[in-house]
Amino acid sequence: MNQQLDGAGGAQSPTSVERKGDRELVVTRTFDAPPSTVYKAWSRPELFQRWWVPKSVTGVSLVSCDMDVRTGGKYRLEFSTGGPDTMAFYGKYLEVVPNERIVWTNDEGEEGAVTTVTFEDQGGKTLLNFHEVYPSKEALEEALQGSAAGLPEQLEQLDELLSSSGE
Amino acid sequence: MVQCSNIPLDLSFAALSDATRRGIIDQLGRGDASITSLAENFRMTLTGVKKHVEVLERAGFVVTQKVGRVRTCKLGKRGLEAEAEWIEAHRKLFEARFEALDEIISEMKQEESHESAT
Numbered sequence: 286m287n288q289q290l291d292g293a294g295g296a297q298s299p300t301s302v303e304r305k306g307d308r309e310l311v312v313t314r315t316f317d318a319p320p321s322t323v324y325k326a327w328s329r330p331e332l333f334q335r336w337w338v339p340k341s342v343t344g345v346s347l348v349s350c351d352m353d354v355r356t357g358g359k360y361r362l363e364f365s366t367g368g369p370d371t372m373a374f375y376g377k378y379l380e381v382v383p384n385e386r387i388v389w390t391n392d393e394g395e396e397g398a399v400t401t402v403t404f405e406d407q408g409g410k411t412l413l414n415f416h417e418v419y420p421s422k423e424a425l426e427e428a429l430q431g432s433a434a435g436l437p438e439q440l441e442q443l444d445e446l447l448s449s450s451g452e
Numbered sequence: 453m454v455q456c457s458n459i460p461l462d463l464s465f466a467a468l469s470d471a472t473r474r475g476i477i478d479q480l481g482r483g484d485a486s487i488t489s490l491a492e493n494f495r496m497t498l499t500g501v502k503k504h505v506e507v508l509e510r511a512g513f514v515v516t517q518k519v520g521r522v523r524t525c526k527l528g529k530r531g532l533e534a535e536a537e538w539i540e541a542h543r544k545l546f547e548a549r550f551e552a553l554d555e556i557i558s559e560m561k562q563e564e565s566h567e568s569a570t
Contacts, residue, residue: 300550302543312542314550318557322564326556336552339545415546423474 320404467511
């Protein structure tokens, strides 16, 4: 089953999210810079933390961001939603090829996905492909059904912000 | 964005907490089925399957219709919407991330051109 949604507002959205087959989710987007630049923004923590949690997502902030981007290296991101508790996301890099691809695990849950991001040169621009593979069809179904039934509050806030920005 | 109708969330979570019920949703995603054929596929009694289907029906994931002696089950609107909503939520999050990334990339490009100019 393939399902694709473009911008709900009618305008063509540059970000495409697609479910492929039973266990995969694919996000693609083109950036106006060569792969070496996009890779740098993705692999250096001081740059990565400036965009991974967008400012428009109010109420959530990145408390710490440790990334050792090399094959076998580990990462750990801690988020705060305002309260005393933080939420941690962590895992390790299974494969790192500078300017080409990064593959990492998502170990915070029992059946976490393996994420692959690739940077493809398209005449000075970069086609970015972000690809999540879940260990089983059930794990993806659970992610689909579970988060749709109880979407994080910040996404709703983001939605409000996006719809009020008048674009 | 997500108007999860007015069915209480715990009803949905309870409905989806069971592997057999998730299997039923999955099978109905591939085509409508009668209670009898579901019972055969899941190697359960008719009564057992009926109970699971009732739970799914209350949560809006499945609708059933009885024609003659056969009760046919199909995916409710909710089961289809849940997936579309999730994908749209993901898309919005990534879109916001990537807009921020665009800004950083253009900063980086400016710095690079300054460096090569000096």
